[in-house]
Amino acid sequence: MSHKILLVDDEPSIREVIGGLLKMLGYEPASAANGHAALEMLRQEQFSVLITDIHMPEMNGIELVERARRQDANIGIVVITGVGDLKIAIKVMQHGANEYLLKPVQFDALNVAIEKCLGHRRLQMELRAYQEELETKVSQRTEQLTSAHTALQTAHQDVKQAYLDLVTVLSKTAESNDSDTGHHIKRVSSYVSAIAKQLGHTEDEVSRLAQFSTTHDIGKVTIHPDILKKPGKLTYDEFEAMKLHTVNGATILSQSPTLDLASSIALSHHERHDGKGYPHGIGSEEIPVEARITSVADVFDALTMKRCYKEAWSIDKAVGKIEEERGKQFNPEVVDAFIGCLDHIKSIRQLLPE
Numbered sequence: 001m002s003h004k005i006l007l008v009d010d011e012p013s014i015r016e017v018i019g020g021l022l023k024m025l026g027y028e029p030a031s032a033a034n035g036h037a038a039l040e041m042l043r044q045e046q047f048s049v050l051i052t053d054i055h056m057p058e059m060n061g062i063e064l065v066e067r068a069r070r071q072d073a074n075i076g077i078v079v080i081t082g083v084g085d086l087k088i089a090i091k092v093m094q095h096g097a098n099e100y101l102l103k104p105v106q107f108d109a110l111n112v113a114i115e116k117c118l119g120h121r122r123l124q125m126e127l128r129a130y131q132e133e134l135e136t137k138v139s140q141r142t143e144q145l146t147s148a149h150t151a152l153q154t155a156h157q158d159v160k161q162a163y164l165d166l167v168t169v170l171s172k173t174a175e176s177n178d179s180d181t182g183h184h185i186k187r188v189s190s191y192v193s194a195i196a197k198q199l200g201h202t203e204d205e206v207s208r209l210a211q212f213s214t215t216h217d218i219g220k221v222t223i224h225p226d227i228l229k230k231p232g233k234l235t236y237d238e239f240e241a242m243k244l245h246t247v248n249g250a251t252i253l254s255q256s257p258t259l260d261l262a263s264s265i266a267l268s269h270h271e272r273h274d275g276k277g278y279p280h281g282i283g284s285e286e287i288p289v290e291a292r293i294t295s296v297a298d299v300f301d302a303l304t305m306k307r308c309y310k311e312a313w314s315i316d317k318a319v320g321k322i323e324e325e326r327g328k329q330f331n332p333e334v335v336d337a338f339i340g341c342l343d344h345i346k347s348i349r350q351l352l353p354e
Contacts, residue, residue, distance in 0.1 A: 003048035003118060007031045008038045008064065009080070010056045018051065018080075021110050035059030035067075042071050049076040049117045054088055062092050069096035074124045076117025080105060090240050094247070098222060112224075120222060123252070131256045134162055183352040184301055185214045190348045191297035191338075198337035199293070212262035213294045216269045219249025243278045246270055261290055269294045272329045284331075292331040296322060296338050299329070300345070305354060312354075315346060 005022055007029045009015045015031045022029040030047070032038040036059060038052070050068055054061035061079055068075060077097040081088060093100060098120050099113040138159050193210035201209065220228060223245050227238050234242060249266030253259045267279070268291035275283030287295075303318035313321070319342065326335040338345065 003027065004046065005029045005049045005051060005114070006038060006041060006047045008033075008035065008050065008052040008056070010034055010053065014053070018105055018110070021105065021107055024107065025111055025114070027114075035061075035064035038064060039067055039071065042068055042075075046072070047075060048121060049078065049114055051078045051080065053080045054092060062088075062095055065092050065096045074121050074128075076114070076121045078113045078117060087237065087240075090237065090244070093241075093244060099224070116222075116224075123221070124255070127252070127255045134159060137162075183354070184305065185217070187301050187348060187352045188216065188294065188297045189214050190352070191300065191345055192293050194341045194344045194348065195293050195297060195334060195337050198341040199333065208261060209290055209293065212259070213265055213290070213297070215249070215253060215259075215262045216265050216294050216298060217245065217249065218252055218262075218266055219245030219247070221252075222248040243270070246279050264288045265290050265294050267291070269298055271295070273331050274328050277329075287331070292334045296330050296334050300338070304349065315349065 005027050007015055007018055007022065008031070009018070010033055012033075015033075019029050019031060029051075030041060032041055034056060035052075038050070041047075042050070052061050052064055056064075065077055065079065068077060076099075078099045078101060079092045079097045080101050080103060082103050090100075098117050101109055101113055141158070189210045192213040193206050196206045196209045223242060227234065227242055230238070246267050246269070250263045253263035253266055265288075268282070268287055271277035271280065271282050271287045271291060272295075273283055273287070273292075275281055277283075300318055300322055303313045303321060304315055306312040319339075322330065322335055322338060326332050
């Protein structure tokens with residue numbers, strides 16, 4: 001499939017240079033000198049990727065990104081900025097952009113940004129098509145089986161399984177973007193199940209919590225691999241960019257009302273009981289219970305696994321850290337439940353090693 005790319009910059013020389021790079025990559029870019037012209041072109045034809053500068057007269061990059069996103073929810077958007085504008089770039093990403101490039105634009109960086117945008121666009125379109133297909137099937141099945149209670153129950157099970165299959169696909173997508181995770185999402189799901197049972201949740205609730213916790217890091221598909229796999233400590237701006245995986249993950253999952261629970265977990269699993277977490281800084285009972293449970297499970301597994309930037313902690317040391325953060329980072333009841341099923345937690349860790 002041939003992908004159309006729209007390049008927007010008020011400087012002809014920049015359009016010429018980046019346009020040349022795009023042609024070297026095999027694309028035939030269209031160009032616009034300002035935001036108004038770009039929006040008109042977007043109305044007239046469909047583009048796969050929009051590449052735009054931030055600082056332009058008449059309409060700046062932030063407004064263009066917002067309006068372009070409203071016109072086409074699936075379009076991939078790359079913003080171009082100078083080194084000093086990194087905070088602005090992150091702000092633009094919060095308003096709908098997918099990637100940012102620093103000036104001067106490098107060939108390899110441009111290629112990676114476009115490929116990630118096309119991948120994100122493909123995922124969004126597949127999710128939407130999948131949802132529409134499921135809704136069509138549900139509608140058709142309901143009409144056919146209105147008078148047959150047994151057959152209607154069968155249809156409900158089919159739809160439920162289809163959504164569970166979708167969650168599995170999304171989970172694998174998240175895992176594939178971070179090679180350090182290994183069995184991470186499988187262990188987190190199992191830990192969530194054990195903790196939820198200890199808290200007294202019903203069998204159905206435990207099943208749903210375990211299944212939907214697997215997509216807690218789906219938003220990492222939108223984070224640059226250089227940040228995800230950086231061996232050292234992240235800079236302030238890199239950490240701010242990393243935080244976006246919670247909001248981006250929730251956005252991806254919110255495409256379907258059936259994935260509301262998964263969206264809630266993705267958004268809030270980095271919130272803290274004391275209100276010092278992200279992205280919204282909520283605390284205590286404001287944090288959804290599904291996110292409180294996933295938070296403990298996720299952190300315990302992260303502590304006990306080797307990452308590119310740290311060695312694995314012993315189980316005893318990690319348990320001590322969880323207890324130390326009771327009432328601070330973690331909900332006290334969830335920590336107590338975690339300790340109450342610790343033997344089960346340890347057996348899971350042995351069954352699913354790195």
